[in-house]
Amino acid sequence: MMSKKGSVLTSSTRDTSDETHVPPVPELDENVLLRLFELAGPVQTIEILDRLILDLHGVQDVLQAASRVDITLLRRQNHTLIGIAGTVGAVPLHRLALEAGKLLREGPTQGEDLVAGLRPMVARLIQRLIEMRAER
Numbered sequence: 001m002m003s004k005k006g007s008v009l010t011s012s013t014r015d016t017s018d019e020t021h022v023p024p025v026p027e028l029d030e031n032v033l034l035r036l037f038e039l040a041g042p043v044q045t046i047e048i049l050d051r052l053i054l055d056l057h058g059v060q061d062v063l064q065a066a067s068r069v070d071i072t073l074l075r076r077q078n079h080t081l082i083g084i085a086g087t088v089g090a091v092p093l094h095r096l097a098l099e100a101g102k103l104l105r106e107g108p109t110q111g112e113d114l115v116a117g118l119r120p121m122v123a124r125l126i127q128r129l130i131e132m133r134a135e136r
Contacts, residue, residue, distance in 0.1 A: 027121065028128060032089025042136070049133040052088065055080055056126045063122060066115045074115070075104050081122065088129075093121045 037045040062069055062077040078101050085094035096118055103111035 027090065027092055028125060029089035029091065032087075033132075036087070046133070046136055049129055049136070052084060053126060053129050053133065055084060056122060056129070059084075060119070060122050060126065063115055063119050066112070071104065071107075075101065078104060078111075078115075078118075081118065085125075088125070090121070090125055093118070093125060096121065 036048065040048055059077045059081045062074055066074055078097055081097045082094060082101060085091075085097055096114060100111040100114035100118060103114060
């Protein structure tokens with residue numbers, strides 16, 4: 001079951017062996033991002049959010065056209081995604097982008113499945129950052 005709860009998405013599962021509820025594992029650890037905002041201050045926070053959204057839209061555009069773009073551009077945008085995801089606390093996205101990067105170094109078609117998996121995660125992250133921007 002997927003639900004929205006203070007992060008891009010949270011998922012919850014049940015351990016059916018004893019019906020003990022497993023706590024949600026956030027796709028985005030907003031505490032990481034909020035600590036960054038605390039350090040930056042209110043004006044810089046707006047600038048950070050604007051830049052993250054802009055950069056992620058660039059990543060998203062390349063991911064959408066992955067089969068038609070130069071592999072060097074795809075690798076470069078994936079590298080950007082690795083940095084952003086790690087910085088903002090999007091650990092699952094960060095891990096997937098790292099894996100895609102390894103495969104993309106092997107050849108243009110090697111990372112296609114992982115690149116396809118990145119698309120919805122990037123879209124959700126962009127949406128959450130836009131929401132956070134609107135809240136400020």
